Amino acid sequence: MRSPAEQYDWELAHVAVRRGRGEDLSFYSALAARTGAPILELACGTGRLTAPLGAVGLDNDPDMLAAARRRGVCRLVRADMRRFALAQRFALVAIPYNSLQLLLGAADAVACLRCAASHLAPGGVLALEVTDFQQGARRTSVDLELLARADGVSLHGALVHDVGRRVTTYHRRFEEGGEVRVDHVRLRCLDQAELEKLLSRAGLRPAEVTQEGARLFCVATLRGSGEDHQPASASADSRRALALAARERARLT
Numbered sequence: 001m002r003s004p005a006e007q008y009d010w011e012l013a014h015v016a017v018r019r020g021r022g023e024d025l026s027f028y029s030a031l032a033a034r035t036g037a038p039i040l041e042l043a044c045g046t047g048r049l050t051a052p053l054g055a056v057g058l059d060n061d062p063d064m065l066a067a068a069r070r071r072g073v074c075r076l077v078r079a080d081m082r083r084f085a086l087a088q089r090f091a092l093v094a095i096p097y098n099s100l101q102l103l104l105g106a107a108d109a110v111a112c113l114r115c116a117a118s119h120l121a122p123g124g125v126l127a128l129e130v131t132d133f134q135q136g137a138r139r140t141s142v143d144l145e146l147l148a149r150a151d152g153v154s155l156h157g158a159l160v161h162d163v164g165r166r167v168t169t170y171h172r173r174f175e176e177g178g179e180v181r182v183d184h185v186r187l188r189c190l191d192q193a194e195l196e197k198l199l200s201r202a203g204l205r206p207a208e209v210t211q212e213g214a215r216l217f218c219v220a221t222l223r224g225s226g227e228d229h230q231p232a233s234a235s236a237d238s239r240r241a242l243a244l245a246a247r248e249r250a251r252l253t
């Protein structure tokens with residue numbers, strides 16, 4: 001059976017990308033064109049975005065980091081995103097693909113955002129995506145269903161929403177060559193107001209926000225580093241990048 005990192009890439013290719021996951025590269029690329037380098041990606045996983053962005057990748061899982069290295073990422077750091085200290089400062093720090101939501105407690109999420117903020121170069125920005133998995137949910141669970149089958153692998157998934165705690169659990173069942181691996185991922189749900197509270201506690205403020213259904217792309221700056229204290233809607237560049245990617249996806253599906 002393939003390793004969890006290989007399974008992660010398989011799931012990206014066969015489930016996430018088909019549901020529009022690839023669009024976020026356009027968003028971060030358009031932003032990187034404005035901010036310039038260097039770029040740091042927290043929770044970089046197998047380097048899906050780190051490689052094309054030419055970023056430094058940070059993750060706490062050695063198998064994910066090894067996969068990122070195989071993808072061609074050469075600057076990788078094994079560390080916990082809640083507490084790390086690098087000598088370098090960055091024009092852009094990114095926390096893509098709901099990774100902040102893996103930190104279930106507010107104190108952990110704020111620690112991560114503070115650490116990210118402390119690694120910004122003057123004028124640097126933090127960019128992240130969060131999703132409110134419970135937005136519009138009519139039931140507290142989604143039963144196990146087949147998500148994808150390819151290359152001799154099948155993946156079934158189910159969701160359980162703990163509405164009171166704002167935590168959603170994604171249960172997975174991978175089957176390959178007669179073997180079964182069952183695991184789950186817990187994610188803290190975040191809407192715009194909840195994200196803004198966390199950012200504020202970390203000394204950050206949202207400068208641009210793009211809402212795509214339950215998904216939210218946010219660009220944040222250090223508080224007091226700009227004139228405008230109202231979150232602006234996304235810049236024309238990042239809106240255009242997301243719209244183009246969505247059109248491309250519609251064309252391909």
Ligand SMILES: C[S@@+](CC[C@H](N)C(=O)[O-])C[C@H]1O[C@@H](n2cnc3c(N)ncnc32)[C@H](O)[C@@H]1O
Pocket residue numbers: 042043044045046047048049058059060061064079080081082096097099102
């Ligand atoms: C959903 S993957 C995101 C991968 C990548 N950013 C992408 O967009 O494809 C989440 C990653 O977060 C990492 N992670 C989870 N908790 C972490 C922590 N406390 N510190 C650093 N990395 C963490 C996991 O190892 C995993 O690689």
